[in-house]
Amino acid sequence: MSKIHVxxxxxxxxxxxxxxxxxxxxxxxxxxxxxxxVVVSGERVFPLYGETVVGSLKKxxxxxxxxxxxxxxxxxxxEVYGALQSxxxxxxxxxxxxxxxLGGGVxxxxxxxxxxxxxxxxAFVQIPTTLLAMVDSSVGGKTAVNLAAAKNQLxxxxxxxxxxxxxxxxxxxxxxxxxxxxxxxxxYGVLGNAEFFSEIEKNHIRNQxxxxxxxxxxxxxxxxxxDEFDNGLRRLLNLGHTIGHAVEKCSGFEISHGDAVxxxxxxxxxxxxARGICSVSDFERVIAVLRKYxxxxxxxxxxxxxxxxxxxxxxxxxxxxxxxxxxxxGACRIIPIEIDEIQSWLN
Numbered sequence: 001m002s003k004i005h006v007x008x009x010x011x012x013x014x015x016x017x018x019x020x021x022x023x024x025x026x027x028x029x030x031x032x033x034x035x036x037x038v039v040v041s042g043e044r045v046f047p048l049y050g051e052t053v054v055g056s057l058k059k060x061x062x063x064x065x066x067x068x069x070x071x072x073x074x075x076x077x078x079e080v081y082g083a084l085q086s087x088x089x090x091x092x093x094x095x096x097x098x099x100x101x102l103g104g105g106v107x108x109x110x111x112x113x114x115x116x117x118x119x120x121x122x123a124f125v126q127i128p129t130t131l132l133a134m135v136d137s138s139v140g141g142k143t144a145v146n147l148a149a150a151k152n153q154l155x156x157x158x159x160x161x162x163x164x165x166x167x168x169x170x171x172x173x174x175x176x177x178x179x180x181x182x183x184x185x186x187x188y189g190v191l192g193n194a195e196f197f198s199e200i201e202k203n204h205i206r207n208q209x210x211x212x213x214x215x216x217x218x219x220x221x222x223x224x225x226x227d228e229f230d231n232g233l234r235r236l237l238n239l240g241h242t243i244g245h246a247v248e249k250c251s252g253f254e255i256s257h258g259d260a261v262x263x264x265x266x267x268x269x270x271x272x273x274a275r276g277i278c279s280v281s282d283f284e285r286v287i288a289v290l291r292k293y294x295x296x297x298x299x300x301x302x303x304x305x306x307x308x309x310x311x312x313x314x315x316x317x318x319x320x321x322x323x324x325x326x327x328x329x330g331a332c333r334i335i336p337i338e339i340d341e342i343q344s345w346l347n
Contacts, residue, residue: 001015001016001017001018002015002016002017002210002213002214003015003016004016004214004217004218004221005221006139006140006159006221006224006225007221007225008140008141008159008224008225008228009141009157009159009228010159010161011159012159012160012161012162012163013162013163014138014139014162014163014165014217014221015027015162015163015164015165016134016165016167016210016213016214016217017164017165017166017210018166018167018168018210019166019168020164020165020166021049021052021053021056021127021164021166021168021169022052022056023056024053024056024057024100024125024127024164025053025055025056025057025058025059025060025061025062026056026059026060027162027164028057028060028062028098028100028125028161028162029060029061029062031161031162032098032123032161034060034061034062034063035062035063035096035097035098036062036063036064036065036091036093036094036097036098037057037062037063037064037065037097037098037099037100038064038065038066038067038087038088038091038093038097038098038099038100039053039054039057039064039065039066039067039100039102040066040067040069040084040099040100040101040102040103040107040110040111040114041066041067041068041069041101041102041103041107042068042069042070042071042075042103042104042106042107043068043069043070043071044071045071045102045103045104045107045129046066046068046102048129048169048172049102049127049129049169050066050102053100053102053127054066057100065091065093067084067087069083069084069107069110071106072106072253073106073146073151073248073253073257074253075106075107075110076106076109076110076144076145076146076151076152077145077146078145078147078154080110080145081110081113081114081145084110084111084114085114085117085118088114088118093118093122094119094122095118095119095120095121095122096122097122097123098115098122098123098124098125098161099111099114099115099122099123099124099125100124100125100127101124101125101126101127101128101138101160102127102129103127103128103129103130103133104128104129104130104132104133104137104177105128105130105132105133105136105137105138105257108126108128108133108137108138108143109137109142109143109144109145109152109155110145111124111126111143112124112126112141112142112143112158112160113143113144113145113154113155113156113158115143115158116143116156116158117156121158123161124158124160124161125160125161125162125163125164126138126139126160126162126163126164127163127164127166128163128165129169129173130170130173130177130180130181131170131173131177131178131180131181131182131184131185131205131209131213132177132180132181132183132184132257132258133181134165134167134170134181134213134217135181135184135185135188135212135213135216135217136184136216136220136237138160138163138165139163139217139220139221139224140159140220140224140228140234140237141157141158141159141160141224141228142155142157142230143155143156143157143158144156149312150245150249150309150312150313151245151248151249151253153312157228157229157230165213165217167209167210167213170209175294176256177256177258178206179258179259179293179294179295180256180257180258180259181205181258182205182258182293182295183240183258183259183261183262183265183290183293183295184216184258184261185200185205185212185216186200186262186265186286186289186290186293186295187239187240187261187265188215188216188219188220189329189330190239190265190269190286190326190329190330190332191219191236191237191239191324191330191332192219192236192330192331192332193215193219193330194328194329194330194331195330196215197285197289197329197330200212200289201285201288201289201292205293220237223236223237230315235315235322235324235334236324236332236334238315238322238324239265239268239324239326239332240261240262240263240264240265240268240324241261241264241324242264242268242310242313242315242321242323242324242342243263243264243267243268243299243306243310243342243345243346244257244260244261244262244263244264244265245260245264245309245310245313246264246301246306246307246309246310246313247260247263247264247299247300247301247306247309248260249309249312250301250305250306250309251300251301255300258295259295259296262290262295262296262297263296263297263298263299263300265286265290266286266287266290266296266297266298267299267345267346268323268324268325268326268345269282269283269286269287269326270283271325271345271346272325272326272327277325277326277327278325278326278327278328279328282326282328282329285329286326286329299346303343303346303347304343306342306343306346307339307340307342307343307346310339310342311339316339319338319339320336320337320338320339321336321337321338321339321341321342322334322335322336323335323336323337323342323345
């Protein structure tokens with residue numbers, strides 16, 4: 001069992017422990033008085049773990065309701081967000097009650113944004129059920145829904161009350177969903193931990209899940225502590241994401257976030273190597289690790305199409321895009337570039 005304390009505007013603990021999903025109610029009761037608890041979950045996840053979480057909350061004295069949303073990125077829409085807010089209002093949920101996000105990154109982002117904005121803010125708890133959500137999206141307080149023009153355009157920073165990561169639930173993940181999480185894990189190694197990268201290079205993530213989750217969360221915790229609101233250092237976490245988000249948009253979100261990040265990471269490594277910013281050997285190691293985890297390493301859209309998608313990136317500031325570029329495995333730097341310059345990196 002590992003417990004990582006996140007010091008932010010609202011501090012909280014991330015607990016990584018096998019079996020903790022069956023004790024969510026007991027753990028939550030340590031943090032808040034039993035109240036109305038709304039479990040927000042996707043239509044594929046709730047049948048797997050909904051009964052366990054609902055039963056645990058009821059046993060701890062919570063009055064439990066459930067809101068089930070459609071699966072996939074389309075759940076991060078204004079339509080679903082509005083339906084969730086209406087559900088809360090119709091069921092007389094107050095700001096002294098709590099939401100519990102049971103699912104992957106989509107569920108966490110949707111639930112967090114709903115919690116932040118319903119009656120000007122209520123408590124929420126993250127119970128991530130995917131590797132990607134455990135190592136990245138459930139921690140740090142970024143919440144959002146998508147607009148038609150681009151991803152994550154409507155959102156805010158809002159920290160959870162707690163995060164409970166149970167590695168046991170990863171056994172029910174599909175190979176595709178597990179692979180998506182591996183892309184984010186690899187990103188953390190390239191970003192700032194060469195020793196960690198070497199470890200996942202040699203030993204499969206499946207064989208060391210608790211340690212992998214703990215390492216990634218600790219790295220993110222340290223960055224969020226310095227830059228909670230994404231004005232400087234936290235931009236490093238976007239390694240592979242600038243191009244990755246463009247890939248997702250070009251595909252109509254048919255390409256998963258993890259696959260898109262893998263493509264973005266491979267592209268930025270390729271560009272950095274071609275410019276002499278990082279070595280060819282480091283580029284080749286990263287490509288080899290991506291392939292080891294069955295992740296894509298080639299872009300599937302042209303540079304002009306991807307450039308247009310990049311123009312909608314929410315991280316553009318003053319007409320410039322802050323590109324995260326690897327100098328070597330374990331060290332990256334942020335390079336501000338004009339938006340049109342991204343095309344030369346893509347080429």
